[in-house]
Amino acid sequence: MEKLRITLGAVSRPLESLKVKTGDWGAEYPVVIEENCKACGDCVVYCPDLCIELVETGEVDEKGRKKKVAKVNYDYCKGCGTCSVVCRHEAIKMEIKELYKG
Amino acid sequence: MKLFGSGHGACPGCGLPIAVKSVLEGTGPCFVANATGCLEIISSQYGKSAWGVPYIHSVFENSAAVAAGIEAALKALGRKDEGPVVVFAGDGATADIGIGCLSGMFDRGHDVLYVCLDNEAYQNTGNQQSGLTPPGSNTTTTPAGKVLPGKVKPKKDMVSIALAHKARYVATASVAFPRDITRKAKRALEFEGPKYLQIHSVCVTGWGIAGKQAIPVARLAVETALYPLVEYEDGQLVRVRKIKDRKPVEEYLKPQRRFRHLFKHPKGKEVIAELQRIADENAKKYGLDE
Ligand SMILES: Cc1ncc(C[n+]2csc(CCOP(=O)(O)OP(=O)(O)O)c2C)c(N)n1
Ligand code: SF4
Ligand code: SF4
Ligand SMILES: [Mg+2]
Numbered sequence: 001m002e003k004l005r006i007t008l009g010a011v012s013r014p015l016e017s018l019k020v021k022t023g024d025w026g027a028e029y030p031v032v033i034e035e036n037c038k039a040c041g042d043c044v045v046y047c048p049d050l051c052i053e054l055v056e057t058g059e060v061d062e063k064g065r066k067k068k069v070a071k072v073n074y075d076y077c078k079g080c081g082t083c084s085v086v087c088r089h090e091a092i093k094m095e096i097k098e099l100y101k102g
Numbered sequence: 103m104k105l106f107g108s109g110h111g112a113c114p115g116c117g118l119p120i121a122v123k124s125v126l127e128g129t130g131p132c133f134v135a136n137a138t139g140c141l142e143i144i145s146s147q148y149g150k151s152a153w154g155v156p157y158i159h160s161v162f163e164n165s166a167a168v169a170a171g172i173e174a175a176l177k178a179l180g181r182k183d184e185g186p187v188v189v190f191a192g193d194g195a196t197a198d199i200g201i202g203c204l205s206g207m208f209d210r211g212h213d214v215l216y217v218c219l220d221n222e223a224y225q226n227t228g229n230q231q232s233g234l235t236p237p238g239s240n241t242t243t244t245p246a247g248k249v250l251p252g253k254v255k256p257k258k259d260m261v262s263i264a265l266a267h268k269a270r271y272v273a274t275a276s277v278a279f280p281r282d283i284t285r286k287a288k289r290a291l292e293f294e295g296p297k298y299l300q301i302h303s304v305c306v307t308g309w310g311i312a313g314k315q316a317i318p319v320a321r322l323a324v325e326t327a328l329y330p331l332v333e334y335e336d337g338q339l340v341r342v343r344k345i346k347d348r349k350p351v352e353e354y355l356k357p358q359r360r361f362r363h364l365f366k367h368p369k370g371k372e373v374i375a376e377l378q379r380i381a382d383e384n385a386k387k388y389g390l391d392e
């Protein structure tokens with residue numbers, strides 16, 4: 001059967017929210033301490049703004065596996081601190097933005 | 103392509119996006135019907151949609167009916183293989199204004215996964231009580247003061263209501279455990295017919311906590327047994343999340359502004375005792391203590 005196509009009212013395109021940069025919302029920002037990061041991915045599953053990924057460092061570990069670390073996309077991070085709180089390896093600490101210091 | 107993306111407008115630390123992305127991780131590409139509420143407002147403004155899946159918002163009370171219609175259409179067109187139908191609706195939309203449509207969807211046996219995002223009040227309009235607001239909570243319609251110690255009645259038992267409709271899979275989850283949400287969403291889809299998943303979701307503004315307290319507070323709701331995580335399949339209780347060293351309810355209440363008055367209100371002690379009684383009862387009913 002031919003596919004139905006009905007377009008009534010307002011139709012949005014997928015993921016248009018990506019053009020809304022929410023990175024300037026917060027007063028704090030997370031810093032990943034790479035040597036502590038075990039790439040467990042906890043911060044990734046919790047981040048409400050979907051702005052942390054595990055990325056390859058380019059190095060390999062003792063067992064020959066490609067090393068990964070958490071990387072924050074500051075375009076969208078709202079500085080909520082969730083990643084820092086859920087990290088079990090003390091690999092993410094929150095810092096105050098320059099603008100809000102003093 | 104991501105199924106839900108960055109750039110949405112949720113408050114920093116909000117539980118809703120955690121719940122949504124964890125459900126979508128389990129369901130994969132699907133058709134989403136969303137009730138009016140915070141999730142709709144933060145994710146579907148024209149030209150700013152955060153969705154990477156087909157998404158429809160109609161009104162506040164009818165998302166179960168809209169989903170039922172989508173499911174019936176997919177069936178009639180022979181397109182059921184294109185993905186499951188999923189509802190996201192708030193606690194107000196689910197337990198109060200949309201409960202008629204939800205009951206109808208259950209009753210007609212539609213193959214729909216209904217997800218209730220339970221942030222325990224009408225949060226998008228600024229924290230009014232719903233049927234799922236817990237006792238003692240200070241909301242704008244149950245203001246703590248001379249007359250009331252916050253909300254008086256208990257949370258509506260939506261799990262029992264779903265079970266009474268013979269929903270095939272009925273479970274609770276929490277944003278404190280995103281991987282558990284994903285597993286439950288996936289498991290739910292193994293059942294053909296209506297499914298109900300209720301997710302405890304922190305509202306930083308309504309509950310009066312900082313973003314970084316969101317997950318620890320959500321965890322305490324589970325660890326005190328105030329929010330038991332349970333799973334029913336075809337009416338049978340099959341799994342619960344056990345609790346090691348159950349904590350007193352005060353530990354959950356104290357950090358939240360919505361419960362702060364309980365520690366000085368003349369009726370506060372009574373309400374806290376009632377909440378502890380509810381937690382004890384949950385622990386006993388579901389065998390939560392390890
Ligand atoms: C028929 C109708 N009544 C009232 C409203 C106003 N309204 C919009 S969102 C909302 C609160 C939604 O609460 P809930 O379902 O719990 O979702 P939340 O925003 O808390 O996630 C209300 C009352 C409306 N949009 N339509
Ligand atoms: S601070 Fe919040 S928004 Fe930013 S990366 Fe961490 S969890 Fe995500
Ligand atoms: S008001 Fe509450 S539920 Fe709504 S976006 Fe903010 S934190 Fe989330
Ligand atoms: Mg709500």
